[in-house]
Amino acid sequence: MTTTHAYAAQNAKSALAPFEIQRRALREFDVQMDVLFCGVCHSDLHQARDEWRNTIYPVVPGHEIVGRVTAVGSGVTRHKVGDLVGVGCLVDSCRTCASCQEGLEQYCENGFVATYNGTDRVSGEPTFGGYSTQLISDEAFVLSVPGNLDPAGVAPLLCAGITTYSPLRTWGAGPGKKVGIVGLGGLGHMGVKLAHAMGAHVVLFTTSASKIEDAKRLGAHEVVISKNEDEMAAHANSFDLIVNTVAAQHDLNPFINLLRRDGTMALVGAPEHDHPSPQVFNLILKRRRLAGSLIGGIAETQEMLDFCGQHGITSDIEIIPMQQINTAYERMLKSDVKYRFVIDLDSLRK
Template structure:
């Protein structure tokens, strides 16, 4: 009997701890992946602590997965044993709605199946994520990771990378466009790197002066301290696009004021509590827009990985052992990481004696 070793939260108040389970048998189009690295997303913490009130316990978090193919189903044709692959935030969708037909599975009108905390469409079993030694996924939801990228640094691309790439691509970031990135965390630092590689003029907004040098190192042309009213006023009416990555409740009005006529503020950070409502006149008088964006479809995620391969972009990471995950969560709450924790899953294998 095959056993997958993992870490899970049994309830909202419990720390993550060792948890073993039996993975599903390989279906015709499945790929079994030996997980090498898994990024730690703020969403993992939200789910483990049931802050979004939808967690299905026990929960095995992790949706920034990079590993190598161990086995494939008898009808699977997209990957071979040994391929370097990734799995992001979803492992299935209805495949029949208009969004799925357009390759926008993340907006599946019948709800995509999350890599963890989801329900298998065939059996109803709860899906378990990447804080584990192995995962079994339908080949259509597996991505090819460029071999030239460091696999540990590539893991966060499967969420942080695509979450910022998708709005930057959709709203046309590139030469001649002025793009703002709000926040320099796991998402924001990738937003700066990607927008810079796209050729846009990039301005980072942060509340921390200690991040000025890092912001410029990562590709920002300017760094603005967002709590400094004078610095903010100097940027008024000048942005085509601002991508807001901050996952905490805050006032959006200061950023809306920075948009040009017909500029867009895109929210990708997912706070526990909603932002206060913005001032309507700030929108009306410049035909400005506030929008949201959720990860990306499978085709766009592959496009993002290929883009990062071409430009040699990976996340700035701190590699941790599996048994450090609870401390990592506490540090993440304090923004004490530059800029993404990634779990070395070999440490889990060693701990489990696998």
């Protein structure tokens, strides 16, 4: 076992603070890495403060991880020492259910093992995430990072990137399709970039006129102020797909009205409280679909990373030292970041 420096929350009220964890001895198919960068996801805050009522304390958050391989188990064939690699939200699954067999480990019917706040399937011990100097994961859940991309900017792709890529791919975003992205935060800005790179006509929905210029810089062809009824009405019955990234409770009906017949709105934002139920006839009369989507499987996540490598796509980030994580959480609550905090783990090694 290896002593690893980390930051952890001890309870729902405590700030994150220095903490030491013991990483396991290498198993046959394990990959050990020095963590270089770790993105800060809003779900990290939810878990640290037990807002989803399932946190195992102490909790070491972090599931947008880029690192350098330092050791491998005797059976590892996919990665070698020195490789630049990534780990996202999953570090294991049952691997035998129908979903796992189809490469959809995020929907594992026996429950996937989360990178943190999960339970290791072998030892039964809690998993600890990327707010730490070292990580160990089974090679089947370790991804290759394209060498032409900035490693710090890649980190948020492991959650924010795949969370938006998966519904865009599932519901066919591409040339000739009109795609809406609701919200311009950590998820939304990646949705705009990816949908644009896929060749779709991209419309960004925001409540803030101050975000119009930035949305167009990121790749939106149009920007709609969602509080403006006339602007919304001008797009009625016209969208093939809307990816809703907003993680706060809100009325879905105005966006459902914008879907064409057989259009889909995919929810990827995870609010603390459920949205009000939509009007059923808004769905029935146009055969519209209201769907949900959860990150992506390992194969799809690697596909997303390769796609980003081909198109030069990374997240817009602000790099912080580990010691500023509590301030970053407070700023994140105020949407005071463009568009993702990324922790430089060298700050913790020092």
